[in-house]
Amino acid sequence: MDSINNNTNSIDTRNLDMELEIANCEADANGTDASGVAVERATPQPAVDLAKLREVREFSLPRFDALPDMGLYLEQTLTVLNGALRSVIAEPITKPMMGNYVKHGVVPAPVKKRYYREHIAYSLVMGVLKGVFTVDQVADLYRIQRDTYPTDIAYNYFCTEFENALHEAFDFTGNALPSVETRRTDQTVLIRSMVLAAANQAFAQAIIEQAKNSRL
Numbered sequence: 001m002d003s004i005n006n007n008t009n010s011i012d013t014r015n016l017d018m019e020l021e022i023a024n025c026e027a028d029a030n031g032t033d034a035s036g037v038a039v040e041r042a043t044p045q046p047a048v049d050l051a052k053l054r055e056v057r058e059f060s061l062p063r064f065d066a067l068p069d070m071g072l073y074l075e076q077t078l079t080v081l082n083g084a085l086r087s088v089i090a091e092p093i094t095k096p097m098m099g100n101y102v103k104h105g106v107v108p109a110p111v112k113k114r115y116y117r118e119h120i121a122y123s124l125v126m127g128v129l130k131g132v133f134t135v136d137q138v139a140d141l142y143r144i145q146r147d148t149y150p151t152d153i154a155y156n157y158f159c160t161e162f163e164n165a166l167h168e169a170f171d172f173t174g175n176a177l178p179s180v181e182t183r184r185t186d187q188t189v190l191i192r193s194m195v196l197a198a199a200n201q202a203f204a205q206a207i208i209e210q211a212k213n214s215r216l
Contacts, residue, residue: 056206057170059087061128061159064121064152071114074098080120085127088166088202093127101126104135106142121155128162131205132197141194144187161191165199 062084072080074095082092101107107122115123122142129138145154 052210053170053206056087056202057166059166060163061124063159064117064155067117067120069117071111071116072120073113074110074115077115077120077123081123081127084124088198089127090131090205093123093130097130098123100135104139106135106139118151121151125155125158128198129194132201133194141190144190148187158191158195162195162198165192165195166202168196169199169203 068080078093078095078098082089085093098107101123102109106126107119110119125142126135126138129141148154149157
């Protein structure tokens with residue numbers, strides 16, 4: 001237990017506007033340099049939408065105690081999941097996906113067709129990682145975590161590590177953010193590597209979406 005810091009709500013934040021020094025070219029296509037000599041200028045490109053990048057960078061997952069535990073039907077569960085993940089997933093979680101997650105043991109089977117807090121926690125982690133890892137790979141992560149930590153501690157630790165990873169992925173200073181681990185283990189290294197992969201995928205997706213929208 002000493003490898004995980006229980007203060008998992010603390011996230012290092014930075015000033016995105018200072019880090020995202022992405023200029024919106026305002027010069028004419030054929031301008032002049034400082035000496036007055038005519039030079040070819042690149043065609044101005046639309047500025048990156050800092051507000052959208054900030055939204056993803058400041059994303060946070062609800063902690064375990066904040067997850068609904070009254071027993072939700074599948075449609076209600078999907079609404080909760082996709083609402084919580086809308087900033088960081090390209091494709092929403094669907095009914096067939098949930099069925100597949102249960103089939104592979106990534107999400108426990110519903111109780112009388114209802115999903116509770118633990119179901120939702122596992123589903124949120126799967127939703128974050130599904131764009132990068134297979135269902136079986138996430139199932140392996142769950143098995144490793146369950147051998148050592150209670151679900152609430154493991155889930156909250158994952159939340160904070162993913163949020164820190166988003167700050168790192170959306171940071172142009174090149175400085176790595178510290179992990180919340182207090183002692184490095186194979187488990188903490190595994191989680192760190194997986195959340196960094198997911199965060200970098202979220203960053204790439206955000207840039208791709210902006211590039212596509214700029215052509216519309």
